[in-house]
Structures are given as C-alpha cells and as structure tokens.
Amino acid sequence: MKMVMKQLSCKSFAKLNLCLHVIKRRDDGYHDIQGIFHVIDLYDTMIFRMNESKSVNLNTNDKSLMNEDNLIYKACRMLSEKYNLNIGVDITLEKKIPIGSGLGGGSSNAAVTLHAINKLYDTQLSKDELLTIADQLGSDVPFFIHGGTAYVSGKGNIVKKLSPNPKFYVLVFPGISISTEYIFGIISDKDFCKPDNQNGLLESEHNSFEEVVLNKYPELMQTKYWLSSFGKVRMSGTGSTLYIEFDSYESAIEANKEIGKRYRSKMVSSLESYDIFS
Numbered sequence: 001m002k003m004v005m006k007q008l009s010c011k012s013f014a015k016l017n018l019c020l021h022v023i024k025r026r027d028d029g030y031h032d033i034q035g036i037f038h039v040i041d042l043y044d045t046m047i048f049r050m051n052e053s054k055s056v057n058l059n060t061n062d063k064s065l066m067n068e069d070n071l072i073y074k075a076c077r078m079l080s081e082k083y084n085l086n087i088g089v090d091i092t093l094e095k096k097i098p099i100g101s102g103l104g105g106g107s108s109n110a111a112v113t114l115h116a117i118n119k120l121y122d123t124q125l126s127k128d129e130l131l132t133i134a135d136q137l138g139s140d141v142p143f144f145i146h147g148g149t150a151y152v153s154g155k156g157n158i159v160k161k162l163s164p165n166p167k168f169y170v171l172v173f174p175g176i177s178i179s180t181e182y183i184f185g186i187i188s189d190k191d192f193c194k195p196d197n198q199n200g201l202l203e204s205e206h207n208s209f210e211e212v213v214l215n216k217y218p219e220l221m222q223t224k225y226w227l228s229s230f231g232k233v234r235m236s237g238t239g240s241t242l243y244i245e246f247d248s249y250e251s252a253i254e255a256n257k258e259i260g261k262r263y264r265s266k267m268v269s270s271l272e273s274y275d276i277f278s
Helices: 071-083 105-120 127-137 141-146 180-186 198-203 210-216 218-230 249-259
Strands: 007-025 031-050 056-060 089-094 149-154 158-162 168-173 233-235 242-246 264-269
Touching (some): 007 105, 105 127, 105 141, 127 141, 141 149, 141 158, 149 198, 168 218, 180 210, 210 218, 210 233, 218 233, 218 249, 249 264
Parallel strands (some): 056 089
Antiparallel strands (some): 031 089, 031 149, 149 158, 233 242
16 A cells, blocks of 8 residues: 655634534434534644554643544544554644534544545545444534535434535634533433424524523523624534624624623634645
8 A cells, every 4th residue: 555645734624503403312322413514714733644653643732632532543443443554643633623612623633534544545535435434433523524514414424515605603612611422411302303404404593402501501591691782692513602693704803802802702704615635
C-alpha cells in the first residue's frame, strides 16, 4: 500500500440543528429522528502526522478527551480492524467547539479522522464505505461525512443534501456541558413528534429536546429569556448552545456586540462548501 503523504491539516466543522424532531425510540436503543442539519464556520483544527510506531497518539488542548473512549481513537480502531491497516499517527486536536454544546464537535472529529486516514494511507475507500463505519461510531457522524446542509432521518444515518440560502447566526455558549446520552435517556413519548415531510421540516424550528433541557437547567431558561429580545432563540441538538438566526451579516454582528457583553458568544455563518482539507 503506498503512502501518499506524511502530514495532513484539517478543519473539523461544527453543525447547528435548524430543527430536530425525535419520532420514536428504536429497538436497538437509538431513536428515529428527522431534522435539518447545517454546517457552520466554527471548527476545531486537526493535524495528522504519520509515525513509525504504529500507534495512535492524541494530543489536545482539552485533556478530558485523551482517553480510549474518544471517537477519534474508535474511528482509527475500526478502520484498522476492518481494512487491516497498521495505523501509526500522531493527532493534534485544537478544540474550539465546546464539549457538550450540541454542536456535534466529537462526531465531526470522528468523521474528519475517517477522511484523513483514508487520504493519508491512500486506502481509496468510497463515501459509502466511510459511511458504513461512521454509522457504527455515532448517529451524527454520517452527516459529517457529507457536510453542508442536509435533511437527516433514520437514526441519523439517512442524509439528503440540501441547498438553502446563506444565513448568519449568533451562538451563545452558557458554559454548561450536557451529555447527549443522558438527555436521550430522559426524553419520553410526550416529547416525540409525528413524522413530517421535508418541506414541513424546512418550515419547522422545533427541537424535541428543548423543553426537557430547559426544565433540567433553569439557568438556560433564564439565558433564553434574556436573549429573546434579539430574536427567536433556538437550541442546537441536546444543548447547551442557544442561537439566533439573522438574515444579514450586519444585523448578526450588531447583535453579537450586545450579547457578548453578557455571555460568551460568537457570530457564525452557514457553509455550503465543505472542504475539510482546505
């Protein structure tokens, strides 16, 4: 197997859920969902350097991620086992996407790892082959193999690309880390939605998790109330990030100036092109 390059620098982008409907609990422990997912220009930086030791070493500015349960390690292990690869790589991860923020940072890191190892080792795996592994890693990972904007259904494994108009958002990070697994564990039938079609979802701003999370974290409820004077406040994923959508760059910048005086916030825009190697 020829080795194409020794080092690769990648962008691992975050996503927003423009809507997220939980339909039902599945027999396999996952949930069926429907939603519109949207990549934004907030990203972690990942550098992959091949090494001679045939081991995977992760170095990151967030030490809580340096354990074998990290999806980056799992992605390398699965590629290694499935395709009989001797993966030796040093990975540097500069974390900018907050952990437990509902922005898909861990899933994005896993998808980028699959793409990067595929390129570094010239394994020439098709997108479908990468998606098979992504599907086993976690429900958000298949979306990040595609990127851009998409209608997502099933347990997160059915991804259909969309091309909406560019948008601008102000993200608000309340400093609370929320476990996706925990929130999925406490939602009940009353939080579920009836299945809808793609057009219905494009009109929707509903998130099945929002009420559950806001009730569990009253400080988030207070943050949402304070932010509501700037526009419609929504929550991404299972939280804790809250965000407001704006039609123009200028109005988003202006709102971010004010919001930033009180909360950690960031103005971002949607991304249609998705080049993690740029």
